[in-house]
Amino acid sequence: MRLWVEKYRPQRLDQIAGNATSVKRLQAWVEEFRRGEAEKKALLLHGPPGSGKTSAAYALARELGYDIVETNASDIRTKTNIERVVGTASKMGGLDPGQKGRILLVDEVDGIHGRSDFGGLAAIKNIIRKTREPIVLLANDPWALPADFRGLCEALQFKRLDRRLVLRVLKEISAKEGIAADEKALATIATNANGDLRAAINDLQSLGQGGRIGVEDSASLFMRDSEEGIFKVLSRIFKTESCARAREAVYDLDEDPETILHWLAENLPREYEDPSDLARGFDSLSRADLFLGRIKKRQSWRLLGYASDLMTCGVSLSKRRRYHRFTRYQYPAFFAMLARTRAKRDLTAAVSAKISRRCHVSTKVAAQEFIPLVRALFRDPVRAARLSSYFGFEQREIELFDPDRAKEIYGEAQKITAERITTRGVQTALF
Amino acid sequence: MVEEVWVEKYRPKKIEEIVGQEEVTKRLSTYVEAGNMPNMLFAGPPGIGKTTAALALAMELFGEGWEANFLELNASDERGIDVVRGKIKEFARTKALRGGFKIIFLDEADALTKDAQNAMRRSMERYSSVCRFILSCNYSSKIIEPIQSRCALFRFRQLREDAIRDRLSYISGKEGLTITDDAMELLLLSSEGDLRRAINMLQSSSAIKKEIDAEVVSAATSVVMPGEIRRLIELAMKGEFMESRKLLRELIMGYGVAGEDLIAQIHREVFRLSVPDEMKIHLAGVIGEYEFRIVEGSNEIIQLEAMLAQFALKGGK
Known part of the structure; x- marks a missing residue:
């Protein structure tokens, strides 16, 4: 099966999502290089994963009709290897007429280190000095590279993609794949990806296998970043004895009440050991759920405040003793079961x-x-x-x-x- | 077409065949004679003949091909009043083939929100010349006043045990079943006055054996093994909440048992426990409370887990 990140990789530069200025500069630099006007003979594209660095390089090559000679971290990048692959390519072609142009792409250049890639970076430095072909280096963290190495390159930053941009791409792909995707679910995938379009598209593909994506599917993605947020909220509600603090705990959390309710129910028995604390805590959750039921059936959204009070303050004040020890919170089994069944x-x-x-x-x-x-x-x-x-x-x-x-x-x-x-x-x- | 489901096979086709609702059927018969009817509101608990009455009325009024004049909607399934209105409009657009009007039967009308009911009311007015409405609900108090005032109200009564027993005996005879007295008692008890459920239970039992005794009925009507239910209760009462919760989730997700069925079985099982009677009645109160909360609430798993926490508390004392 084909990966959607490959299937939908942009074919042209104007299809690259976001980072417009950097993409333009990339194109201009290659043109400058060809005219022999480039100040630096290598370009260092740096930025977080999934921000479009590789895609931009490939789209440019395609537009110019160039080949790409690529090495990445999965190759063994010792001095000898780099000289053989990149070095050879850098000497050929260039301005010879009739010869197809090339871009030499060294992916994950910040990953070249240690004994196994011994001399790899030094080899690249030598190649940069002598190259007749444009060299594009990709890195997540440019500061992991030695200063003299960085000095040989023009640095170009790619930023994390905006959530709305990611969402737009997800919608386009869903439409093309004919997936009935819930708008909220897509928004969750987009938020969860945290600016990494590749991760978002991979999530979309894995959730979209069945031809549709519901809200409960996207909930299974929580595991990544926002988990930290919900863990904090749980800990605050379970540990505090102040009603005000418990109520405030959910203010910043961008989750619907039902999701929070399931997180609380899953972890309440891990926290409240005393049976009467547990029973009281569950009674609060149960009554909160009563309000949610009425909201669903009668659309009485005014009741939401009461549900929220019971879930937060109600649960906090259900305990008669404090639980100091650290509790390892768990992802609600309910969501996993929903997805499975x-x-x-x-x-x-x-x-x-x-x-x-x-x-x-x-x-x-x-x-x-x-x-x-x-x-x-x-x-x-x-x-x-x-x-x-x-x-x-x-x-x-x-x-x-x-x-x-x-x-x-x-x-x-x-x-x-x-x-x-x-x-x-x-x-x-x-x- | 041969009816495979007894509820359909033995559903009365004529108003006079409907059992246990004499006051209602007498009035409905006069509409058949007159060839006309007002908008109506049928109120009463499930499984006592509301849908049957609406269907029989349409059959008698319109005769052969009655289906073309009859639109059946279920408010609990048609999410959003727009769908309901769209379908009503589409249906009302064409002229009635017979009788000069069509019937729209809206079941579980009390599932509609107040706003939706108001929208309904306007639809009733707009299409009054071509359509008659029959709304059916469990409680007429959940229907807004303006709709009630536009409808003739019919209260369907809870069926007496005799009526259900007669019907079950009649079907058993037709289907060549024998049924013991205690099996009949068990059917009456577990169907709680709901004839549809009673007939479904009878047919489920017949799939096991033609000679139906209490054991057959009990096997046919409990989805989960009683042993599992007992283990669930005992774990909770021993204070092993996490273990009992794990079993609960397996039952709900693994067996696909509905929360309401599960809770009914827990109720039955509690009275077989070897605990003091006072504890039994106390637990029954807890179970009842949570059955209520399942109906009113949003998520049955949360409610059932909360109930187990109550069990764990009571058992520990």
């Missing part, structure tokens, strides 16, 4: 909708009362086929009830359906 829930929803149409009940009643019935009736494969025809189940929907025999049951069901249609046809013709 999503395929099954989608099937259940589809099946419930079909039952609901036939039996004149809501999908909720269909799921609660009729799915167990259908499951019981499926014990008999003949009846299973009749039921599948009756409800118009697809094969994958049949798998919900009988994964082993779904194919045969579906085949039989189709025969029954075909027969029924023929019979009806005859009846219509007669009357």
